[in-house]
Amino acid sequence: MMNAVTKMIKKKLIFVLPALFVLITGIARPEAATVYVPDSYKSIKDAVEHTLPGDTVIVKEGNYSENILITKPITLKSSKGPDATVVKASDPAESVFKVFNVTGASIIGFTATGSDVAGIYLHNSDNDILQYNKTIENRHGIALYSSDNNTLKENIASHNKQTGMYLELSNNNIIENNTADSNEEKGLFLNSSNLNRVMYNSASLNKWNGITLWSSNNNTIHGNKVLRNTYGIVLSNSNDNSMEDNKTWTNFYIILPIILIYIGVLIYWVQRKIFTMIYREKNV
CATH class of the missing domain: 1.20.5 (Single alpha-helices involved in coiled-coils or other helix-helix interfaces)
Known part of the structure; x- marks a missing residue:
């Protein structure tokens, strides 16, 4: 027994x-695996779907027509940078890249274009990295919703239909050394977002505001170039934000020299008329 x-x-x-x-x-x-597109998988979407948390997907140069949903902490990066690796939304009603409920994902080195939502969209995602991306000709270049403690560095978010970078209900993010120029509305827009670091970015040549804070508090706005927008830095219902060493220059200052030249010519013409009339009176 x-x-x-x-x-x-x-x-x-x-x-x-x-x-x-x-x-x-x-x-x-x-150990975490590294897979390649199109070697290991033909599409970025297939590669992402088959990876496990911690894996890396490296995408080789080329043009891809896809919408990519990331729901796990992986690293997605191009082998040759954004100019050589272009992803256009196959369905414009969806973001090109969407990171949903993820902590610790990275998207590095892509061009994302053709979305009526956003080139890159973080939803309820934290501690993610977006770097060296180019988001052009979307509704928003990069959009964050309810996403905290993310790092956005050295991205280009230009020539979009609304904003270059849009944050809503997103806090404690680092936004540094990005370019958000020539957008149809605003360069950088913080909506109900607090304690973010917005530093050393370019937000110029946008049709409306360079940087907008709407109901956003305790943000650090330092060292940004905000040049030749209709309005430079606009705050509405926003308190205790730190603003230092930003360079602002609205379109008014481009028009001002022309106005002054016109006024100078007008004054010269009036003075000449007056002197001519005085001279004639003296010789009558």
Whole structure:
């Protein structure tokens, strides 16, 4: 009887001990994998769907027509940068790249274009990295909604139908060294977003505002170039924001020299008329 019990315990230990080892060491799968598009998978979407958390997808140069949904912490990057790796929305009603409920994803080195939503859209996602991307000819270049503690660096978000970068209900994000120029409405727009660092960006040549803060508090707005917009930096119902060393120059200052030249010519013409009339009166 004792032998039977001992054998049964040994069998159970054979199954229990490996499970305990996995729990203690955290080794539940092999090391993170790196896959390539189009070598490993023909499309970016397929590669993303088949990866596991922690994996890296490297996309080779080319033009891709896709909408990519990221729902796990992976690194997605191009091999040769945004000018060589262009992703156009196959369905304009969706973002080109959408990161949904993810902590710790990265998107690096793509051009994202052709979306009526956004080139890159973070929804309820935290601690993600967007870097070296070019988001052009979308509704919004880059949009964050309810997304905190993300890093947006060295992206270009220009020539979009509304804004270059739009944040709503998004806090504690780092927005540094980006370009948000020549958008149809605004360059950078913070809506109900607090404690963000907006530093050393360019928000110029936008048709309306360079940088807008709407019901957004305790943000740091430092060292930005906000040149030749209709309005430079606009705050509405926003308090305790730190504003230092920003360069602002609205379109008014481009028109002003022309106005002054016109006034100078007009004054010269009036003076000449007056002097001519005086001279004639003296010689009558």
